Amino acid sequence: MKRVAVIGSGNVGANAAFFIAEKGFADVTLTDILEGVSKGKALDIMEGAPIRAYRSRVRGADSQREIEGCDVVVLAAGAVRKPATKREDLFEQNSGTVKEASAIVARYAPGCSVVVVTEPVDLNTALFISESGMPRKRVLGVGGILGSTRLRYAVARDLGLSVENVQALVFGRHGEEMLAPARFTSVSGIPVLRLMNEERFQSLVREVKDAGDFIVEMAKRSSAYYAPSAAIAELADALCRDTRRVLSVSTLLAGEYGIEGAAMSIPAVVGERGILKFLLPALNRDENELLERSAEELKSLLSRRGV
Amino acid sequence: MSKISVIGAGNVGATAVYYIAEKNLGDIVMIDVVQGLPQSKGLDFLHAAPLREYRVHIYGTNGYDEIRGSDAVVLTAGIARKPGMDRMDLLRTNAGIAREAAKAVKEYAPDAVIVVVTNPLDVIAMAVLRETGFDPSRVLGMAGVLDATRYCTFIAETLDVWPGDVSAMVLGGHGDTMVPLKRFASVGGIPLGELLDEKTTERLIERTRSGGAEIVGYLKTGSAFYAPAASVAAMVEAIVKDRKTLLPAAAFLRGEYGFSGIFLGVPVILGKGGVERILELELTGDEREALARSARAVRQGIRELDSL
Numbered sequence: 170m171k172r173v174a175v176i177g178s179g180n181v182g183a184n185a186a187f188f189i190a191e192k193g194f195a196d197v198t199l200t201d202i203l204e205g206v207s208k209g210k211a212l213d214i215m216e217g218a219p220i221r222a223y224r225s226r227v228r229g230a231d232s233q234r235e236i237e238g239c240d241v242v243v244l245a246a247g248a249v250r251k252p253a254t255k256r257e258d259l260f261e262q263n264s265g266t267v268k269e270a271s272a273i274v275a276r277y278a279p280g281c282s283v284v285v286v287t288e289p290v291d292l293n294t295a296l297f298i299s300e301s302g303m304p305r306k307r308v309l310g311v312g313g314i315l316g317s318t319r320l321r322y323a324v325a326r327d328l329g330l331s332v333e334n335v336q337a338l339v340f341g342r343h344g345e346e347m348l349a350p351a352r353f354t355s356v357s358g359i360p361v362l363r364l365m366n367e368e369r370f371q372s373l374v375r376e377v378k379d380a381g382d383f384i385v386e387m388a389k390r391s392s393a394y395y396a397p398s399a400a401i402a403e404l405a406d407a408l409c410r411d412t413r414r415v416l417s418v419s420t421l422l423a424g425e426y427g428i429e430g431a432a433m434s435i436p437a438v439v440g441e442r443g444i445l446k447f448l449l450p451a452l453n454r455d456e457n458e459l460l461e462r463s464a465e466e467l468k469s470l471l472s473r474r475g476v
Numbered sequence: 477m478s479k480i481s482v483i484g485a486g487n488v489g490a491t492a493v494y495y496i497a498e499k500n501l502g503d504i505v506m507i508d509v510v511q512g513l514p515q516s517k518g519l520d521f522l523h524a525a526p527l528r529e530y531r532v533h534i535y536g537t538n539g540y541d542e543i544r545g546s547d548a549v550v551l552t553a554g555i556a557r558k559p560g561m562d563r564m565d566l567l568r569t570n571a572g573i574a575r576e577a578a579k580a581v582k583e584y585a586p587d588a589v590i591v592v593v594t595n596p597l598d599v600i601a602m603a604v605l606r607e608t609g610f611d612p613s614r615v616l617g618m619a620g621v622l623d624a625t626r627y628c629t630f631i632a633e634t635l636d637v638w639p640g641d642v643s644a645m646v647l648g649g650h651g652d653t654m655v656p657l658k659r660f661a662s663v664g665g666i667p668l669g670e671l672l673d674e675k676t677t678e679r680l681i682e683r684t685r686s687g688g689a690e691i692v693g694y695l696k697t698g699s700a701f702y703a704p705a706a707s708v709a710a711m712v713e714a715i716v717k718d719r720k721t722l723l724p725a726a727a728f729l730r731g732e733y734g735f736s737g738i739f740l741g742v743p744v745i746l747g748k749g750g751v752e753r754i755l756e757l758e759l760t761g762d763e764r765e766a767l768a769r770s771a772r773a774v775r776q777g778i779r780e781l782d783s784l
Contacts, residue, residue: 222529317665330745331719336643338665353665357722358624358645358657359743360667363757407638415641415664436664438637445636448663450670 170225171195171409174236174278176270177246178207178229180391181286184398185243185405186227187214192402193224195409198239200230202246207231233270237277241408243401244270244297247287249392250385256289256344257470264474267293271300279303282408282443284401285419286311288392290343291467294419294432299476305421307443309408312343313417313434314400319380320349323373328364330356337361339417340452341433342463344381348456349374404439411441415448422464425449426457431464431471477532478502478716481543481585483577484553485514485536487698488593491705492550492712497521497530499709502716505543506536508553514538540580546588547748548715549581550708551604554594556699567596567777568784574600578607589715589750592617593708598649598726599777601739605728612728614750619650620724620741621707626687627656630680635671637663644668646724647763648741648770651688655741655766656681660757714746727751733759733767738774740767 173189175182178201186197199207208229215227236242247263250256267287274283283301285294285308294310301308316339325332338353351370354361361370384393407414417436422428425435425447436448452460480496482489485508493504506514518536525534535542543549554570557563574594581588581604590610592601597617605615623646632639641664648655658677661668668677683690691700714721723746726739732754733742743755759767 329720331714331721334643334722336641336662336665352667353662355643355660355662355665355667357724357743358643358660358662359722359755359757360660364755412638413636414638415666417664436666438635448666448671450666 171241172198172239173241173243173405173409174198174200174239175243175245176200176233176236177244177287178210179245179249180394181397181401182243182245183210183214184394185245185401186211188398188402189405190214190218190223190225190227191221192406194406195240196225197227198230198235199227200233200235204231233273234277236274239278239281241282241284241405242274242278243284243286243405244293245286245401246270250288250381252386252389256381257292259288260292260470260474263287263293264296267296268300271297275301275303281307283308284311284404284408285309286397286401291419291432291434292470295421295430295467295471296474296476298421298432304443305423308421309404309439309444310419310432310434311397311400311404312419313339313341313347313436314404315397316343316347316349316377316434317417318396318400319377320354320373323376324354324356324361327369327373328356338436339377340435341460342467343419343434345378346459346463347378348459349377350452350456353450407439408441408443413438413440413445418444420444426452426460428460428464431467433460433463433467478547479505479545480548480550480712480716481505481507481546481588482550482552483507483543484551484594485510485517486552487701488704488708489550489552490517491701492552492708493517493521493534495706495709496712497532497534498528499713500531501709501713502547503533504535505546506534507538507540507543508536509538511538540577541584543580544584546585548591548712549585549588550591550593550712551577551600552593552708553577554600557595564780564784567599567780570594570600571603571781571784574603575607578604582608582610589614589748590616591708591711591715592726593704596777598739598774599781601726601728602778603781612730613752615728616744616746616751617726617739618704618707618711619726620646621710622704623650623654623656623684623687624724625703625707627661627680627684630683631661631663631668631672634676634680635663645743646741647743648767649773650741652685653770653773654685655763655770656684657757657763711746715748715750718748720745720747720752722755725751727754729754732756735771738771738778740771740774
């Protein structure tokens with residue numbers, strides 16, 4: 170049995186453990202710096218195991234050293250957004266957590282794959298790679314996959330069709346600057362613009378861009394965590410079982426789309442050894458320019474923190 | 477709990493029951509004319525229920541009255557075409573079986589949606605529609621889902637990606653007369669044309685067309701049943717769970733795509749009412765022509781049915 174270690178047992182980390190147990194593809198070690206939290210949540214999950222027939226064992230550990238020997242590390246520690254704050258505001262607050270975690274992962278689980286979800290995800294993915302010295306193809310940020318699942322849902326709901334028939338691809342920087350060209354969304358193979366007009370589609374893209382803010386505003390004391398946790402579980406599944414799923418993941422770019430030194434989401438095939446290959450569908454000039462602009466800003470934010 | 481009846485307890489029928497049970501889609505009745513066959517398979521499934529955690533009941537019987545109140549009926553009964561067999565003989569035998577089944581559905585499950593699998597399915601679907609007098613939205617044939625899943629499998633294999641991330645739409649008849657729509661296939665949202673060259677795609681389409689024959693070639697005395705049964709289960713799920721799933725199926729056309737009065741493979745939205753909508757796509761000249769060829773083959777089949 171593969172093992173996934175989750176650093177940070179808040180809503181995102183604990184629900185990722187929950188979804189992994191429901192799927193049953195790996196054991197989970199939950200950790201947190203707050204003593205007892207991970208043990209309490211792990212016990213709560215396991216007490217449902219007889220009813221839910223779990224194959225996975227979920228356990229909590231107070232020490233991050235317990236990640237030793239795991240196959241996948243999920244980095245879900247750090248502060249989440251509060252109403253009327255920006256994603257990037259969290260970088261200052263969370264970069265310390267990410268640096269600490271990267272040192273621990275490099276020391277205790279150097280051969281693992283890493284899923285970064287701590288916000289701002291694109292910046293922390295780049296920071297983690299730079300701090301840990303791990304290969305870029307083993308460190309994957311939950312960005313585009315979350316935008317994609319939200320867009321799939323929005324399209325399915327709008328058309329009144331089943332969600333599993335909808336494929337969608339979201340690229341680029343997580344948040345306002347995400348890129349979702351309509352030609353990368355389809356329903357049972359049929360391009361979405363044959364089923365709705367461009368304006369309608371763009372209104373759904375708008376909804377997805379606003380989804381994170383909307384949930385923060387509504388939930389008041391937390392940010393979104395169900396869909397993010399589902400995205401983590403899907404990535405962890407691909408990494409543990411070598412499913413070779415086509416997923417949009419935040420990755421440190423090294424020349425893809427002419428960009429270097431910033432992490433953003435692009436479609437990739439994900440398997441046991443991390444990113445197996447990038448799929449690089451052609452972008453038009455406007456789209457590529459948007460990616461370049463996002464990259465410049467991300468790079469300047471990174472350099473301010475010495476990355 | 478929904479109720480699903482599967483008529484014909486051969487390989488396709490029994491394997492469809494397996495997938496339906498694994499997904500706990502509803503209580504299942506298996507019907508076959510062979511004494512003891514559906515009973516034995518039904519019991520065998522039930523013996524696996526504790527291990528597989530089935531929450532549905534499975535029952536095998538020779539009596540058509542047991543389909544009473546079914547939400548969905550799958551018609552798989554019939555003979556397979558053997559080497560040297562005249563196609564009229566095949567049609568005569570299978571149309572007879574289908575009519576008998578259709579009569580029973582009309583009597584005992586007048587609200588059911590019928591999924592026809594028995595070949596030649598576009599023609600058998602017509603026989604079933606006539607016999608039941610059902611609204612045409614509640615009779616449809618399984619073929620496109622099978623062609624599409626084979627096509628997706630070959631694409632996934634070629635690109636070395638998860639098959640579930642590939643989706644494709646096909647039109648027209650099954651196998652030889654299938655009309656694959658190159659523009660309407662994608663991988664994780666990426667149009668197929670971005671990932672595969674024309675020549676490779678053509679090769680995969682060709683393999684899809686002869687997908688059934690490839691399996692027969694290996695088996696010699698049998699034909700495919702796992703993928704066909706999985707296709708049936710996907711359609712049954714769309715119906716009993718009212719999923720509003722967009723998939724290709726043989727539906728009765730009334731002017732769509734320029735054809736009337738025949739069953740032809742088209743994209744449909746499938747839900748508890750059966751075919752809830754037929755989606756009309758703009759086709760290229762070549763695609764329209766290929767679809768017309770499929771339609772001619774179906775009309776020929778119907779003429780044969782009428783001449784029996």
